[in-house]
Amino acid sequence: MRGISRRVLLTGTAVGATAALLPAEPASAKPGTGSSGCPSHRARYHFTVPDQWKNDPQRPVWIDGEYHYYYLYNPDYFTGGTTAGTAWRLATSTDLVTFEDRGVAVPKDTTPNGDVWSGSAVVDTRNTAGFGAGAVVVLATMEPVEGADSQAQYLYYSTDGGRTFTHHGTTPVLPNPGVRDFRDPKVIRDEERGRWVMVLAEHTKVGIYHSPNLRSWTYAGGFTHEGIGVLECPDLFRITAEDGTTKWVLAVSANGKASGRPNTYAYWTGGFDGTTFAPDAADPQWLDHGWDWYGAVTFEKRDAAGRVDERVRHAIGWLNNWDYANNTTTIDSDGFNGTDSIVREVILRRTSTGAYYLASRPVPALDSYVSRTVRLGDLEVDGSRVLDYAGTAYEVTCEITWNELTGAGLQLRRSGDGGRHIDAGVYQDYAFLNRRSAPNPDTSGKWQESHSPFDPAARRVRLRILVDRTSVEMFVDDGRYVHSSQAFPYLIDTGLALFTIGGPAVFRDVVIREFAV
Numbered sequence: 001m002r003g004i005s006r007r008v009l010l011t012g013t014a015v016g017a018t019a020a021l022l023p024a025e026p027a028s029a030k031p032g033t034g035s036s037g038c039p040s041h042r043a044r045y046h047f048t049v050p051d052q053w054k055n056d057p058q059r060p061v062w063i064d065g066e067y068h069y070y071y072l073y074n075p076d077y078f079t080g081g082t083t084a085g086t087a088w089r090l091a092t093s094t095d096l097v098t099f100e101d102r103g104v105a106v107p108k109d110t111t112p113n114g115d116v117w118s119g120s121a122v123v124d125t126r127n128t129a130g131f132g133a134g135a136v137v138v139l140a141t142m143e144p145v146e147g148a149d150s151q152a153q154y155l156y157y158s159t160d161g162g163r164t165f166t167h168h169g170t171t172p173v174l175p176n177p178g179v180r181d182f183r184d185p186k187v188i189r190d191e192e193r194g195r196w197v198m199v200l201a202e203h204t205k206v207g208i209y210h211s212p213n214l215r216s217w218t219y220a221g222g223f224t225h226e227g228i229g230v231l232e233c234p235d236l237f238r239i240t241a242e243d244g245t246t247k248w249v250l251a252v253s254a255n256g257k258a259s260g261r262p263n264t265y266a267y268w269t270g271g272f273d274g275t276t277f278a279p280d281a282a283d284p285q286w287l288d289h290g291w292d293w294y295g296a297v298t299f300e301k302r303d304a305a306g307r308v309d310e311r312v313r314h315a316i317g318w319l320n321n322w323d324y325a326n327n328t329t330t331i332d333s334d335g336f337n338g339t340d341s342i343v344r345e346v347i348l349r350r351t352s353t354g355a356y357y358l359a360s361r362p363v364p365a366l367d368s369y370v371s372r373t374v375r376l377g378d379l380e381v382d383g384s385r386v387l388d389y390a391g392t393a394y395e396v397t398c399e400i401t402w403n404e405l406t407g408a409g410l411q412l413r414r415s416g417d418g419g420r421h422i423d424a425g426v427y428q429d430y431a432f433l434n435r436r437s438a439p440n441p442d443t444s445g446k447w448q449e450s451h452s453p454f455d456p457a458a459r460r461v462r463l464r465i466l467v468d469r470t471s472v473e474m475f476v477d478d479g480r481y482v483h484s485s486q487a488f489p490y491l492i493d494t495g496l497a498l499f500t501i502g503g504p505a506v507f508r509d510v511v512i513r514e515f516a517v
Helices: 331-334 363-367
Strands: 054-065 067-076 087-093 100-106 120-124 133-140 154-159 184-188 195-202 204-209 218-224 232-240 246-253 265-272 278-280 294-302 308-318 344-350 356-362 371-383 385-386 394-401 407-414 424-426 430-434 449-453 460-468 472-477 481-486 495-502 505-515
Touching: 054 120, 054 308, 067 100, 133 184, 184 232, 195 232, 232 294, 232 344, 246 278, 246 294, 265 356, 278 294, 308 505, 356 363, 356 472, 363 371, 371 385, 371 495, 394 407, 407 460, 424 460, 424 472, 424 495, 430 472, 430 481, 430 505, 449 481
Parallel strands: 054 294, 120 184, 232 308
Antiparallel strands: 054 067, 067 087, 087 100, 120 133, 133 154, 184 195, 195 204, 204 218, 232 246, 246 265, 265 278, 294 308, 308 344, 344 356, 371 505, 385 495, 394 460, 394 505, 407 424, 407 495, 424 430, 430 449, 460 472, 472 481
8 A cells, every 4th residue: 555554544534435526326127136225336246345445365275175265355344433443354265256245253452552564474384483383473563553564474273273362462573673564474385495475565675584483583684676556465485487497486466557557566587596586587577467466375286185286376366456455346236345356376487588387267266157149159240349248247259360450359247338348359469458438447537548568560469357246357378468447337237248349350269158156
């Protein structure tokens, strides 16, 4: 969070927040099943908080055959006041598509240090911390005195499989050294050296720390990068590429808007010797190019027996942005504010020039929830073509091919008169997702169209687009680039159209799938 504290942002700002910001639903909108009696805008197949507020995901951990997904949750979002702030709520899942709510796991305001911010949970299989073999230990940031350089790292532990946690006193295990930004600890186990490693967000630096027992930490070094705002929610992991090469990845949530870059998850591939991270390149790559994929975390992929797949990571991000965090239709329609991206699989690939990048694809388990498939085959388009399909939550895939063309794509959630829509496709040398012609959270008008590189010489592009009631996620060319953004189309805007600019194209193997989750 930049410029204003999270606690202030979450105090007394929710009630009626969208009433003056978003256009009213047309009178012809159909009645729905939202908690307020209004039409429901709750996502059909994305994770949403049951009520109130959520923001940062916390890295899921595998315990007893389930992923334990913790996230920041404010049960007092609508009342605000001195009780505002976040706890850690828990949901469990075996397939990362459906989740079972387990309630608050790490409570807030149980010590004078206040609410609980982002951090990470680990399973202490060797009892290094002394709470018992298999205890789940959380390191999280707390800020006892707001604005007084008091952000520090505190420990909570669980002996019931990560369902409930107890604080380990009121003294931080990693005190603040006198800096303003000192938060979001991400802890991994360094088996080779028999110790724990923490990466910590420290303004424009990622600090690196070592510990034998999770209770005491020693500074080991840092990685600094300027020009992408205040770094938050760091990540560090090892992954094996498709060609068998092993790389380390260091990542942060960052804001590159001022320099025309994303406000999502920046990452570097490179090497890590347990103390120092050496990047392959000075500038980061970005795992998402849309406006709304913040506070993202990656985590291990496990099979049913708990074995780790070293070639794949999972990833999940918060579908929101601190610039307009309280602007959403779900507050009034359903009594909550908090939706996540689809869980992705992330793999490491090598380009023809030898560089490595992370590619994304929706988690394969989503295929098990397909309730309807519409196969439209190959469609020729020269200008615009409205399809005989209507829906508010679906996936559409196709490959677009052409000889001479300026741009091509799809109009999603199109109104009957064609005046409202979300556009996704390619134009000249970039891929884009444009929400300008649909209601959306950005009232400034600045953050409407996102871009990622595209080579027009290819004369083809593969698109996989996930559309839900309040979001669009576009995967370009097998997930080389992804755009995730919120949009709040009217529920009566259900159309779908194809378009080209500057020539004809063939939209090959157009398939629409709906999901029952």
